[in-house]
Amino acid sequence: MKIETYLIVLLSGLTLVIAYPMEPDTYYCGGKPADVYFLVDTSTSIWGIDFLKQLDFIANVIEIFDVNPDRTRIGMGLFANDFYPQFSFKDYTNKSEIIQVVKKTEHRLGGTYTAKAIRRMREEAFAPNVARQDVAHIAIILTDGKSMYPEKTAAEAKLTKDKGIYIFAIGIGMKISMSEINNIASESEDPKAKFAFHLADFDALASIQNILAIKTCLIVPKDQPRCPTTKDSDIIFAVDPLVMGDVRTNIIKEFIANTADQLDVGNNKPIRIGVFINNCPSSKDIHLNAYQDKYALMQQLRSNDHVIENHILRKVRRRAFKRSNGGRADARRLVVTFLDGPLENPKDVFVEAQKIRKFGADIFVIAIGNEVQEDELKVLASGKPKEHIFRVTNYETLKTAFNDFVDIICEFL
Structure with missing residues (x-):
């Protein structure tokens, strides 16, 4: 019947x-x-x-x-x-x-x-x-x-x-x-x-x-990465709470978590993500090999509190891509940093950025708001500004901009 x-x-x-x-x-x-x-x-x-x-x-x-x-x-x-x-x-x-x-x-x-x-x-x-x-x-x-x-x-x-x-x-x-x-x-x-x-x-x-x-x-699980790739890439996000403040830093961490969710991330995946926060040595950075999958990384980003030190790019250069911290010799290297105003010590930052580029890494800058100095952006970012500078009007816009950012870096993965 x-x-x-x-x-x-x-x-x-x-x-x-x-x-x-x-x-x-x-x-x-x-x-x-x-x-x-x-x-x-x-x-x-x-x-x-x-x-x-x-x-x-x-x-x-x-x-x-x-x-x-x-x-x-x-x-x-x-x-x-x-x-x-x-x-x-x-x-x-x-x-x-x-x-x-x-x-x-x-x-x-x-x-x-x-x-x-x-x-x-x-x-x-x-x-x-x-x-x-x-x-x-x-x-x-x-x-x-x-x-x-x-x-x-x-x-x-x-x-x-x-x-x-x-x-x-x-x-x-x-x-x-x-x-x-x-x-x-x-x-x-x-x-x-x-x-x-x-x-x-x-x-x-x-x-x-x-x-x-x-x-x-x-319905089957929906976990297809936004930009599928088979090439190895190590991506480091550099965040400075001393400049951004706690509230804005939390928005940035959520942005990083959402970006990770769109990529094929993990220790046994093509993409590894690390997060370096300008902090005291006793606090924990997130190294490239810290988590087996992106979900543990996302959970850590949404729950971890950090304290502060200075010169985040110097720390990235010295530690981020070390083999002991999960760096891979043949992987493409990307560094993503955030700016929402003029740099405090631009000459020192430019020196560190130049050393990072000589190390074989591309630097992407996420520019937030209209107080960022254009000349500083162009010196800090690698290559063509249109390819390495991602602009959002404010932090509210940043919350939902991760897909557009992923589409940009996909060209380099």
């Missing part, structure tokens, strides 16, 4: 009902291992009874998954004025227990601050020390209205997808902006691989639960 699942989609004022015949034995999906996170709108516009329908939908989708620590893990958060995490991938491993927790979730009230919720989900729920790094990362977002800041929502969704997280976006009701739902959702060249849904009302959630679960089960 075949069971038909009906998908109700509202397009240009017309309600389409599409039947998907499925064999009963395809309903239970073991699939590949995955970490699946439900991000659920709990704003004031959603009535209590409709909020419960969302919870029933989530419980029914979870029922289809093969939930256990080695297969599918589940997390869940709510959003309105803020992001309200309910449980993480590590909290529960028993399917029945998860479903009970889901059904007991309390309805909150507030606005639709979707951008904030997506950002915190990405940073917290899918943090390297929470989500597994060798499985598919999937977010399922349910909402009934336009977000408070659609442009920010689209930007945060893009950052999330760039990190390798697949997003299913489900818009419910007549107040939905389908263009925003499409901006949130992942894309696919396969027209059958649908990530965006628009349902007429909350009752229609039941019509897509099996389809959504099956699609989720078929």
